[in-house]
Amino acid sequence: MKSDQDSTRGSGTLTPTLRAEGVGSVLSYEHLSYSVPSASNGGSKLLIDDISLEVRAGELLAIMGPSGAGKSTLLDLMAFRKEALPGGKATLNGKPLDARSIAKVSCFVEQEDALLGVLTVRESIAYALRLHLPLMPRKQVNERVQRVITALGLQSCAEQKIGTPISRGISGGQKRRVTAACAMVTFPDIGDFIYSPSSECQKLDSTAAREVISSIRTLALAEGMIVVASIHQPSLDTLSQFTTVVFLAEGKLCYSGGVNELDAFFDAWKRPVGRFINPADHAMNFLNTDFNASDSEKSRSTAVEDFREFFLSYRTRRNGQQSSKAPGTLVATSSSDVLGETPEVVTKGKAGPVATLGLHTLILAERSVKNYMRNLLAYGVRAGMYGGMGFMLATIWIRLGHKDSIINDRLSVHFYSVAFLAFMSVAGIPGFLEERSVYYRESKNGLYTTLPFVLANTLVNIPFLFFCTVLFTVICYWAIGLNPGAAAFFRFLGFLFLAIFAAESQVVVVASLLPIFVAALAITAFLNGFWMSVGGYFIKARSLPRFWYYSFHFMDYQKYAFELLTNSDLRGVTFTCNTIVNGACACAYPSSTPSTCTVSGDDVLNYLDIDNISYGKWAAIVVCISIIYRIALYGALKLRSK
Numbered sequence: 001m002k003s004d005q006d007s008t009r010g011s012g013t014l015t016p017t018l019r020a021e022g023v024g025s026v027l028s029y030e031h032l033s034y035s036v037p038s039a040s041n042g043g044s045k046l047l048i049d050d051i052s053l054e055v056r057a058g059e060l061l062a063i064m065g066p067s068g069a070g071k072s073t074l075l076d077l078m079a080f081r082k083e084a085l086p087g088g089k090a091t092l093n094g095k096p097l098d099a100r101s102i103a104k105v106s107c108f109v110e111q112e113d114a115l116l117g118v119l120t121v122r123e124s125i126a127y128a129l130r131l132h133l134p135l136m137p138r139k140q141v142n143e144r145v146q147r148v149i150t151a152l153g154l155q156s157c158a159e160q161k162i163g164t165p166i167s168r169g170i171s172g173g174q175k176r177r178v179t180a181a182c183a184m185v186t187f188p189d190i191g192d193f194i195y196s197p198s199s200e201c202q203k204l205d206s207t208a209a210r211e212v213i214s215s216i217r218t219l220a221l222a223e224g225m226i227v228v229a230s231i232h233q234p235s236l237d238t239l240s241q242f243t244t245v246v247f248l249a250e251g252k253l254c255y256s257g258g259v260n261e262l263d264a265f266f267d268a269w270k271r272p273v274g275r276f277i278n279p280a281d282h283a284m285n286f287l288n289t290d291f292n293a294s295d296s297e298k299s300r301s302t303a304v305e306d307f308r309e310f311f312l313s314y315r316t317r318r319n320g321q322q323s324s325k326a327p328g329t330l331v332a333t334s335s336s337d338v339l340g341e342t343p344e345v346v347t348k349g350k351a352g353p354v355a356t357l358g359l360h361t362l363i364l365a366e367r368s369v370k371n372y373m374r375n376l377l378a379y380g381v382r383a384g385m386y387g388g389m390g391f392m393l394a395t396i397w398i399r400l401g402h403k404d405s406i407i408n409d410r411l412s413v414h415f416y417s418v419a420f421l422a423f424m425s426v427a428g429i430p431g432f433l434e435e436r437s438v439y440y441r442e443s444k445n446g447l448y449t450t451l452p453f454v455l456a457n458t459l460v461n462i463p464f465l466f467f468c469t470v471l472f473t474v475i476c477y478w479a480i481g482l483n484p485g486a487a488a489f490f491r492f493l494g495f496l497f498l499a500i501f502a503a504e505s506q507v508v509v510v511a512s513l514l515p516i517f518v519a520a521l522a523i524t525a526f527l528n529g530f531w532m533s534v535g536g537y538f539i540k541a542r543s544l545p546r547f548w549y550y551s552f553h554f555m556d557y558q559k560y561a562f563e564l565l566t567n568s569d570l571r572g573v574t575f576t577c578n579t580i581v582n583g584a585c586a587c588a589y590p591s592s593t594p595s596t597c598t599v600s601g602d603d604v605l606n607y608l609d610i611d612n613i614s615y616g617k618w619a620a621i622v623v624c625i626s627i628i629y630r631i632a633l634y635g636a637l638k639l640r641s642k
């Protein structure tokens with residue numbers, strides 16, 4: 001829990017209920033149960049069965065148990081990431097807690113390492129701190145980041161990149177420590193720290209695991225924090241860093257008490273821990289029934305039941321003996337003492353809500369720009385692809401000229417530019433999915449909300465996509481011989497950019513809802529194919545079946561973009577028609593000037609029913625579609641975070 005000094009320092013970050021809490025706080029959970037619908041019996045399956053726990057400031061609690069015992073589920077319930085069945089309650093010093101209040105005083109380290117591969121270890125941690133305290137002076141940021149790097153033994157890889165599919169970065173264990181560091185660096189403003197190394201502890205060698213837990217323990221004791229960790233197979237050294245331990249089996253509580261009381265517990269049960277045996281391993285021998293020789297589920301459950309029954313009677317006896325002891329004997333210093341910062345410095349790191357939104361947006365945008373610039377695979381290849389497509393058009397549709405026979409080729413340039421460039425927005429999915437996973441880790445830990453993430457993504461998308469559009473247009477526009485006026489060139493650039501931006505906005509919505517690359521790719525490809533079909537190019541709009549015409553045709557950003565490009569290119573242009581032998585003139589499109597044997601671009605637009613468009617209105621519609629997609633992105637991210 002936060003020290004008193006912390007509470008005053010972190011103004012605006014704690015709810016009034018929690019502000020007054022301080023050293024010696026008690027976090028208590030009563031009757032936590034959780035069930036999921038069961039397909040086998042049509043009822044429900046109890047994953048956590050009536051668990052009550054109490055953790056005090058300065059304690060490190062290890063949750064242990066065999067695989068599938070319910071450790072992660074319990075941790076999720078404690079952090080309000082899952083909703084307990086009615087009857088369960090959580091309190092902090094007797095005052096009820098809810099999802100909002102716990103989020104403000106806690107931090108959760110996910111099982112997955114969601115990090116941006118192109119950032120260095122130091123940058124990753126620094127961004128976490130800057131997002132937490134956006135106004136903190138750079139010098140203080142650097143100093144605190146350095147302390148956390150040292151505390152977690154990351155000095156040797158501090159300047160190394162996390163790693164991408166094409167460049168190997170730090171090891172799995174180091175990644176785990178960076179994830180912990182990103183949470184630890186925000187400690188001085190955080191009360192509880194819920195840490196979930198779970199299986200990842202296996203990624204750390206035993207020395208590193210002990211060091212990580214030990215550095216967390218130092219901070220926890222100094223700041224009166226509570227640390228709860230789900231952990232597998234700790235070494236004796238690592239286990240001894242914890243103050244308390246909980247053993248679960250089949251969703252039930254089988255032991256809760258001090259780590260140093262384990263020996264006494266097993267002695268009392270007449271199953272003493274042997275010499276050189278880790279008490280955690282000893283407990284698991286009774287609780288892990290997966291590999292018991294007996295096939296009978298009943299006899300396996302009996303082993304767990306015996307353990308549990310003895311613990312319940314042991315606890316009753318123990319509680320009776322300890323009832324006279326005063327709780328909360330730990331003394332905590334303030335975090336500022338530990339990290340060498342004055343309370344003012346940290347207060348200054350906080351900003352008002354509007355300023356925070358602006359600062360978060362800027363910091364996230366800055367990080368994204370770094371990601372774009374360094375991530376050659378995700379963004380360099382993508383920009384190169386737009387350039388390559390420009391080159392392809394320039395060399396295949398080269399110098400189309402002004403004969404009526406090439407009018408269709410010219411129309412296809414506009415269709416292809418919009419449809420194919422929009423289609424290739426699927427290449428943005430991997431990069432977005434990486435940023436999305438970092439967003440979830442950070443936003444769940446309260447570093448920022450969804451809005452700045454959406455705004456930053458939008459802000460950074462705009463220049464990147466504009467650059468791609470310029471690259472494509474500059475390479476192919478003049479080589480094809482499109483409308484030579486400067487105004488027409490800039491309109492082509494602008495309208496094509498709007499289409500690509502709308503396509504990108506659509507992609508990020510799909511990838512937010514379906515964060516699996518192959519699935520998002522398939523759905524986006526389908527959508528783009530669908531928009532191509534109802535856009536009015538393959539089948540003229542007036543010939544479309546009425547349902548498609550009156551519904552999706554008018555929602556299709558590709559339709560508006562195609563009509564904009566075509567109008568901008570053909571208006572005012574004249575094409576010469578082929579003459580036939582007897583002197584009569586025949587044009588590919590109905591001509592309003594047969595006497596001169598020409599057909600104007602306006603005649604073509606008129607024939608296609610796309611001559612009455614307003615540049616301003618059509619462009620505004622594409623912008624509106626993009627805005628709707630961006631709002632949907634916000635909604636999709638919020639929806640998925642539930």
Ligand SMILES: Nc1ncnc2c1ncn2[C@@H]1O[C@H](COP(=O)(O)OP(=O)(O)OP(=O)(O)O)[C@@H](O)[C@H]1O
Nearest residue numbers: 036047065066067068069070071072073074198199
């Ligand atoms: N949504 C769900 N539907 C059905 N069963 C579930 C669901 N979530 C979890 N379970 C089951 O609940 C049990 C507890 O899962 P949980 O992930 O909490 O276990 P754990 O102790 O963390 O396991 P591990 O150590 O292997 O990660 C497991 O048997 C799991 O299969």
